[in-house]
Amino acid sequence: MPTSSRKGTHSSPAAVTTVGLRKSYGDKTVLDGIDLRIPAGSVFALLGPNGAGKTTVVKILSTLITADGGQAQVAGHDVGASPDKVRAAIGVTGQFSAVDGLITGEENMLLMADLHHLPKAEGRRVTAELLERFDLTDAAKKPAHTYSGGMKRRLDIAMTLVGNPRIIFLDEPTTGLDPRSRHTMWGIIRELVSDGVTVFLTTQYLEEADELADRIAVLSNGRIAAEGTADELKRQxxxxxxxxxxxxxxxxxxxxxxxxxxxxxxxxxxxxxxxxxxxxxxxxxxxxxxxxxxxxxxxxxxxxxxxxxxxxxxxxxxxxxxxxxxxxxxxxxxxxxxxxxx
Ligand SMILES: Nc1ncnc2c1ncn2[C@@H]1O[C@H](COP(=O)(O)OP(=O)(O)OP(=O)(O)O)[C@@H](O)[C@H]1O
Incomplete structure (x- = not known):
């Protein structure tokens, strides 16, 4: 079942749009004209085999790298022209985790609150609330390198939420997690969407896309091979x-x-x-x-x-x-x- 059955229709405003997005590394074309439209408040899953270019799409949309061609808008801002505005509206977690293993979970959260210029008392309140929400209160005073994979992912998402982003990019959020941690993460993603957040997910797990996504795009040979709901794709x-x-x-x-x-x-x-x-x-x-x-x-x-x-x-x-x-x-x-x- 998609996560947001009522939301994310084509009539909703777009949280993310791309037109003809292109990216090459040397003579290797990774993205060869990618068109996407992701309605606000929906979960979108980008599926593709290893090396298809999923992370490259996320990196372009989150302004970590620039595209060679085409256009991309995130939260109404052009990623090339207004990267700061895009960054202010989004959260990114996944393969490039922001968690610092040498400090505690709580310290990681407080650092993030500082980065977002929250007043000290507000930073402590938000930190306590998010650690509680993500079941990390007991581990809050322990160094993050002692956390399990699932705990680190939860901390990573909690840190992202300090900035209250309206669009979250989750790059392979459950890769390597055991089934229980994966289901916990799915619950977290559903909760985010019920709060109105747009989730852009990349995954190699078809079941994950089937479970969570309102719409799924399959990336192959630098292009979107198909896009639609899970049922639409299956009917094709x-x-x-x-x-x-x-x-x-x-x-x-x-x-x-x-x-x-x-x-x-x-x-x-x-x-x-x-x-x-x-x-x-x-x-x-x-x-x-x-x-x-x-x-x-x-x-x-x-x-x-x-x-x-x-x-x-x-x-x-x-x-x-x-x-x-x-x-x-x-x-x-x-x-x-x-x-x-x-
Ligand atoms: N900085 C770089 N320099 C050269 N090639 C790169 C660079 N970054 C990515 N690539 C290549 O671009 C292609 C797409 O990589 P990308 O990481 O986007 O794929 P992916 O779909 O996320 O794969 P995976 O599922 O394995 O994470 C790969 O062939 C990769 O080797």
Missing amino acids: IPGGHIRLRFSDPAVYRAAADTLHETTRDDDALALRIPSDGGQRELRSLLDWLDSAGIEADELTVHTPDLNDVFFALTGSTVPNQANEPNQPHEPSRPNNFKETAR
Whole structure:
């Protein structure tokens, strides 16, 4: 489920827009014309294989590096012309963490409050509140290098929030975290969005994009290969089908003989019929089954999952899966379907 179901429609003002964004390193073109529009208050996920250019996009939008061509606006300001205004409106966490391991979590937070010119008392109040919110109060007086990976990420986000940014860039926020810490981080991201913050997320975890993002863009060969909601992306590629399962072998055989263009699974007594999963196709199949006197014990609609989408669009191996953070990359399986029981 996307994080912000009501927000982030195309009618909302844009938090981030890019037109024809380009970046090369030497003769290597990393971004070859990137167009994006991210509505305020939504979660946007940029997906792509290793080295696709996700961090490069984040670095350009957060003014850490400049683009070679194209335009980008963040919070209504041009990143090239008004980098200070962009910086004042955004927070960035991720691969280039601001956490100083030698000082305590609390000291890191107070330092950040100083950087934002908060009065001392206000800085202490905000620090205490954010440490509490991110479950870091007990560890507040310990040096940050003693924190676990999940605690460091939480501290990093807490430090970003000191400046009350309206747009947050999270560059691979859960890479390397265990499943529990990852779910905690997802909860934090959902909370940010419910406060009206726009989240720009890069991730290699398809499940993460599926869980959190209102819209997803897949970056491949320097371009946006596809952009849309998770469901829209899944509908773009073939592979959907309806599965009928029978408990009576005789009924199964009769159905298999009657229905054409099906794939049989004799062991499971199941038939697979290609389908886009749409209501019209489902209705006509149900009508047809009725008229043929065939009654299945179970009917399920299967849509392709983001693994299939990613593989189809990038021709790349599937990135790590969210529940298996340290697994080596595996090739996608063409029949890896997400199942929606009816
Ligand atoms: N400063 C640099 N000099 C030269 N090449 C660079 C530089 N920064 C990035 N690149 C190259 O640009 C490409 C895109 O890198 P980037 O870090 O944006 O990819 P990514 O999608 O974030 O990858 P990952 O998922 O591995 O973090 C890579 O081929 C990388 O080697």
